[in-house]
Amino acid sequence: MAVENNQINTDILIIGGGSAGVAAAVASARMGVRAMLIEKGPFLGGKATRAIVSTICGAYFRSEGAALRHAHVGFPKEFCGRLSVASGTEPFTYVEGLRFLPYDHQAFKLLCDAYMLNEKVQLFLHASLSSVGMENGIIDSVDAIALDRRVKIFPKTVIDCTGEALVATLCDLEVLKDETYQASAMVFSLTGIESADFENLSLSVRRSMKRGVEAGRLHPELEKLSIIPGSLKNGSAFFKLSVSRAISDELNKATELELFAREAVSAVHTFLKAENGPLKNAEMSVVASELGIRTGRRSLGKYILSESDVLNCVKFDQAIANGVWPIEYWGHDGNVNMDYFNADDCYEIPADCLMSADLGNLYFAGRNISASDRAIASARVIGTCLATGYAAGKMAAGSVLKRDANEIIQEIKSELLNV
Structure with missing residues (x-):
């Protein structure tokens, strides 16, 4: 893809380099078309690396049995396998038969880089979408700022993997949104921990936080602190602090939340060093570079995935991904509500949840697929994002190559859902 006068022609433009965006770029490139990905940050991985989510959920079926069953074959399984090796981790079994993969966030970054290089995707980091041009019901141009200069891109198709329905918003299209969204979380790690027992340390931390709030030494908003399962090893662990403040579409709300979260992490660390025995010598090692915001605006597709679809494990003729994670909804009291469907089963996500209801060449994947607030509380997890991104x-x-859409969907089912 030659760049002339800061103008670029490409077959597919992917906006957002999180799990879904990386998967979308890989799938596009493997189909033999020109794929370009723009990412606003300095590295790939999205929430997985910037917010250090630390676990890949949605990659395995929930089961009380001993056997591990992947939610998808093909690229999602390939990605998780390579990440497991690079991180030196194995799938972890948790409560209610939930399985997830702990990972190293640096390994995640490097794996995403490797995919972009190996698949010859044209990657622009430090590149932000600024405007979208439309004509006759399709996107015909996209303006971006690539670090310090303007770039005009002429794509044949666009895939929005921003997690915020940014393309639809800039096009003034109808989006799916709520007055407030799920509570967020800030992740940080401590070293010098004098305990190797996850359960005992977790209980000790919960008790310390509760006593701190009751004694007036900690603000009540800071009580909900947990250790990320699978992260405690060699005297280090990752912690997740629930940030109960309301999240909305209000202008600049994210800045307020980021400032509060960083100060909160510092206060919690200082308190635990003084009040928790196993953490008396613990030092801060890593603080996530951004707050872990779980959900936001979603794109309006030809179908809206519903809570009923999720809980009843509904299947679709034109399915392109499996959903295996329960509805995980974090309230603003810092507590999580888990709504489970049957173990060893899944719901399916239809292709219409990834196709714009308004524009003929706009697709979307990841956290901003066409889904209700309750449905996306399940479908937002990384394992599912890898599948919707690839699809x-x-x-x-397929659209660029003028292939039959139904034929492409059947190929996706064969590649991903033959589990």
């Missing part, structure tokens, strides 16, 4: 990339490439 969106393949569907978009």
Whole structure:
């Protein structure tokens, strides 16, 4: 893809380099079309690396049995396998038969980089979307700021993997939104921990936080602190502090939340060093570079995935991904509500959840697929995002190649859902 006068022609433009965006780029490139990905940050991985989520959920079926069953074959399984090796981790079994993969966030970054290089995706880091041009019901141009200069891109198709329905918003299209969204979380790690027992340390931390709030030494908003399962090893662990303040679409709300979260992490660390025995010598090692905001605006597709679809494990003729994670909804009291469907089963996400209801060449994947607030509380997890991203990339490439859409969907089912 030659760049002339800061103008670029490409077959597929992917906006957002999180799990879904990386998967979409890989799928597009493997179909033999020109794929370009723009990412606003300095590295790939999205929430997985910037917010250090630390676990891949949605990659395995929930089961009380001993056997591990992948939610998808093909690229999602490939990605998790490579990440497991690079991180030196294995899938972790948790409560209610939930399985997830702990990972090293630096390994996640490097794996995403490797995919972009190996698949010859044209990657622009430090590149932000600024405007979208439309004509006759399709996107015909996109303006971006690539670090310090303007770039105009002429794509044949666009895939929105921003997690915020940014393309639809800039096009003034209808989006799915709520007055407030799920509570967020800030992740940080401590070293020098004098305990190797996850359960005992978790209980000790919960008790310390509760006593601190009751004694007036900690603000009540800071009580909900947990250790990320699977992260405690060699005297280090990752912690997740629930940030109960309301999240909305209000202008600049994210800045307020980021400032509060960083100060909160510092206060919690100082308190635990003084009040918790196993953490008396613990030092801060890593603080996530951004707050872990779980959900936001979603794109309006040809179908809206519903809570009923999720809980009843509904299947679709044109399915392109499996959902295996329960509805995980974090309230503003810092508590989580888990709504489970049957173990060893899944719901399916149809292709229409990834296709714009308004624009003929706009697709989406990841946290901003067409889904209700309750449905996205399940479908937002990384394992599912890898699948919807790959599916969106393949569907978009099929459109560019003028392949039959139903044929492409059947190929996706064969590649991903033959579990």
